[in-house]
Amino acid sequence: MSGVAPSREGCVTMGPSGRPTFCHIDLGALRWNFRQARKKIAAGVKILSVVKADAYGHGASRIARILEDEGSDAFGVATVEEGAELRQAGIGAPIVVLAGIYAEQLEEVVKNGLVPVICDLEMLRRVDAAAVERGHTLKYHLKVDTGMGRIGLLASEIASWSLSLRAPRALKLEGVLSHFAQAESVSGEYTQRQLKSFLSVLEHLKGDGHDPVVAHMANSAAVITLPQAHFSLVRPGVMLYGIYPAPHMTDDIELKPVLSWKTRILQLKKVPQGSRISYRGTFVTEKESLIATLPVGYADGYNRLFSNRSEVLVHGERAPVVGTVCMDLTMVDVTAIREVRPGDEVVLVGKQGGQAIAVGEMAAWANTIPYEILTSIGARVPRYYEDL
Ligand SMILES: *Cc1c(COP(=O)(O)O)cnc(C)c1O
Numbered sequence: 001m002s003g004v005a006p007s008r009e010g011c012v013t014m015g016p017s018g019r020p021t022f023c024h025i026d027l028g029a030l031r032w033n034f035r036q037a038r039k040k041i042a043a044g045v046k047i048l049s050v051v052k053a054d055a056y057g058h059g060a061s062r063i064a065r066i067l068e069d070e071g072s073d074a075f076g077v078a079t080v081e082e083g084a085e086l087r088q089a090g091i092g093a094p095i096v097v098l099a100g101i102y103a104e105q106l107e108e109v110v111k112n113g114l115v116p117v118i119c120d121l122e123m124l125r126r127v128d129a130a131a132v133e134r135g136h137t138l139k140y141h142l143k144v145d146t147g148m149g150r151i152g153l154l155a156s157e158i159a160s161w162s163l164s165l166r167a168p169r170a171l172k173l174e175g176v177l178s179h180f181a182q183a184e185s186v187s188g189e190y191t192q193r194q195l196k197s198f199l200s201v202l203e204h205l206k207g208d209g210h211d212p213v214v215a216h217m218a219n220s221a222a223v224i225t226l227p228q229a230h231f232s233l234v235r236p237g238v239m240l241y242g243i244y245p246a247p248h249m250t251d252d253i254e255l256k257p258v259l260s261w262k263t264r265i266l267q268l269k270k271v272p273q274g275s276r277i278s279y280r281g282t283f284v285t286e287k288e289s290l291i292a293t294l295p296v297g298y299a300d301g302y303n304r305l306f307s308n309r310s311e312v313l314v315h316g317e318r319a320p321v322v323g324t325v326c327m328d329l330t331m332v333d334v335t336a337i338r339e340v341r342p343g344d345e346v347v348l349v350g351k352q353g354g355q356a357i358a359v360g361e362m363a364a365w366a367n368t369i370p371y372e373i374l375t376s377i378g379a380r381v382p383r384y385y386e387d388l
Contacts, residue, residue, distance in 0.1 A: 020264040021296045023377060024350070025058050027066050027387040029242055029256035034070045036253050037236045040223050045230050047071075048096060048216065050237030051086070052078035057301075057374040058241060058259055059383045061089035066387070067240070068093055076235055080105045083114040096141060096175075100151055103130040110136045115174065119143040119151035121164050124171065131170035141175035142212070146197040147190065148181045155197045162208045175214040175233075176202060180222060185246070191222075195229055221245035224252050243359055243370045257358065260350025261377065265314075266329070267293045268342045277331050278323025283308055290335045292319070294346055297328040301376035302348065305366040306330075312346050315339075316353015349373075 037047060049072040055063035064075055064086050075091060077083045078099040086095055094115055101109055101116040103126040109116055110131075118124045118140045131138060142165070145152035153161050155178070165173060178198045182190050195217070202215055215231040220239035222229040242257035244250055269291050277283040277291060285291075292314070298304040307324040312332055319332045334340045349357050359370040366373070 023383045024260045025385045029258045033240050046073035046233045048074040048076050048235045050076040053375045057377045064091050080108050084112045087112045106130040117141045117143050128168040128171045137170045139172050139174035144178045146178040146194040148179045155201050158204050176212045177216045261348040263296050263346050265292045265342050265344050266295045283323040292332050292334045294330045297326045299327045300378045300381050303366040310365045313352040313355050
């Protein structure tokens, strides 16, 4: 990205527009996390890196290129458009479209060499018909629902659909996959039941003469804690970005956060006791206060639920967000912090001095999960990449 390059500390003065709200993406941390994932799996097991939703908000093209360089065997996206974007970025590895496709998208799928995930017999029939009509042949992966209750053919009803997999004339079954519903307790009872169900699906398919070359089920949590679920391919997502699927997994693997999110103080203002801050005056100063306004708001993905709840780092200290978060601006109380000036760096996520705010902590403020925080950071927040 052009504009102002990161300094050695990865600290940027201004974005291309001059607005100093940006994300810093540490590609060294990304490489590290990928290598930790590799260490968790047996030799010969392949890695499909999940880079859907713009690589969890980190920028899919750049992230995928680094991961391909690290030896990622394949990539997972949610949509055909996301797959096409990776091809345009020069990604040559197989790309699996995890969230299903529509028959109308067949040309794009074929043109970009994407592997669709097919999740029911109707989709199988339609895509096959479209492929036959246009003279294409393609491989697909079949999604089986072992207890996620989302897309996929019900594992419990396999006797009713297995033989129908013989019908397609232009589609070849290359893989079978399923997805865990409880990443945070991956070794728990429900997870074990899903795994058993998946194993019996594979057994049944074999009995009916199907011969998929890959089976895959492991998300990040299973990569870290459930080797029985690794099969021949694993699908890590969130761990690549340095986020632990569950807090207790810090003992199992060392991950490094890839993204930090920073800004600078736009205005600093001393206000008298009793001043109402922001819309509807949900915060009133109890004494004369120093209020810093930050050029970031919910339109940037700084969640409105952070109002009167979240904290930011200023001079290595925590400062509370006061009043409601606005679309483009947010106020923090810096009364307790010494010698604050306009233009001073503010860390929303990441480290400053001895303090750190993790994506997980931020997620808790909005009663959500790190995935949603990361994928909500808006398009108007530039991402700067640093590869050490
Ligand atoms: C998002 C996704 C993953 C990755 O999950 P993480 O918890 O981020 O590791 C794996 N498989 C499928 C089908 C997904 O949709």
